[in-house]
Amino acid sequence: MTVYLNGQFLPLEDARIPVLDRGFIYGDGVYELVPVYQGQPFRLPQHLARLQRSLDGIRLANPHTEAQWEALIRELIARQPFADQGVYLQVTRGVARRDHAFPKDAAPTVFMMSNPLATPSAEQVERGVAVVTADDNRWHRCDLKTISLVGNVLMRQLAADAGAVETVMFRDGFLTEASASNVLIVVAGTIVAPPKDSLILPGITYDATLEFAQEAGLPFEVRPVPKAEALGADEMWLSSSTKEVLAVTTVDGGPLRSGVPGPVFRRMHALFQQKKPHRP
Numbered sequence: 001m002t003v004y005l006n007g008q009f010l011p012l013e014d015a016r017i018p019v020l021d022r023g024f025i026y027g028d029g030v031y032e033l034v035p036v037y038q039g040q041p042f043r044l045p046q047h048l049a050r051l052q053r054s055l056d057g058i059r060l061a062n063p064h065t066e067a068q069w070e071a072l073i074r075e076l077i078a079r080q081p082f083a084d085q086g087v088y089l090q091v092t093r094g095v096a097r098r099d100h101a102f103p104k105d106a107a108p109t110v111f112m113m114s115n116p117l118a119t120p121s122a123e124q125v126e127r128g129v130a131v132v133t134a135d136d137n138r139w140h141r142c143d144l145k146t147i148s149l150v151g152n153v154l155m156r157q158l159a160a161d162a163g164a165v166e167t168v169m170f171r172d173g174f175l176t177e178a179s180a181s182n183v184l185i186v187v188a189g190t191i192v193a194p195p196k197d198s199l200i201l202p203g204i205t206y207d208a209t210l211e212f213a214q215e216a217g218l219p220f221e222v223r224p225v226p227k228a229e230a231l232g233a234d235e236m237w238l239s240s241s242t243k244e245v246l247a248v249t250t251v252d253g254g255p256l257r258s259g260v261p262g263p264v265f266r267r268m269h270a271l272f273q274q275k276k277p278h279r280p
């Protein structure tokens with residue numbers, strides 16, 4: 001696999017960073033994952049805008065202009081032998097003697113790789129997936145896409161331990177998100193999404209889903225979602241760049257409603273398949 005590290009495209013095995021990189025020592029960096037369909041990045045400007053927002057949030061200057069990022073990402077995509085990809089990019093505060101405060105003169109480390117895009121299987125789309133629930137005990141800046149992901153890792157492991165795909169989280173009695181996806185519900189035909197405050201990642205797929213709903217005239221609301229409403233909803237969906245939209249049909253080992261993906265999900269899934277980039 002060809003990856004990108006600090007100005008060079010090179011084989012994965014040859015990509016090396018020093019152990020004093022602040023990404024390694026502190027998790028001091030941010031990242032993005034851009035889905036690529038048939039060689040075309042999906043919603044790249046939105047991902048680059050979120051990258052800028054995350055960099056601003058950790059007070060790290062963006063090492064590249066938007067045009068430079070786009071050129072690098074397109075070059076990385078072109079170097080992979082598969083068409084549907086997930087481009088992962090991360091920027092850390094660079095290599096410096098260990099000290100919590102920002103180093104004065106470190107250059108940021110920029111790393112990118114691209115893997116085959118692992119979208120849900122036909123069976124997962126058809127039957128829906130299982131989730132478990134947990135109290136959200138992560139920090140209060142979940143709106144920043146930082147590489148310090150141990151909170152999310154521990155949450156995802158709860159799901160893995162239970163043979164489920166995701167852990168859906170609640171903070172102070174309200175729905176936040178899942179370990180690596182946003183969560184939307186459907187109540188009496190209306191799609192309901194929790195607000196994009198500092199407690200959830202502003203998902204690019206979340207935005208796309210609500211945009212597609214608006215274009216198709218499907219009713220939706222953005223408002224806080226009490227836990228009881230989420231667990232009693234007619235439908236629950238996960239959204240992310242790799243999961244697209246995916247119906248949740250099992251929660252904590254029991255069926256959600258009828259235990260099959262609902263009609264609003266089927267509509268949204270079809271819209272998503274139509275709207276995502278196809279072969280040029």
Ligand SMILES: Cc1ncc(COP(=O)(O)O)c(C=O)c1O
Pocket residue numbers: 033152177178179180181182200201202203204205206239240241242
């Ligand atoms: C915690 C979390 N929430 C939500 C999302 C969904 O964001 P997006 O739709 O931009 O992939 C992700 C994606 O990885 C995530 O890690």
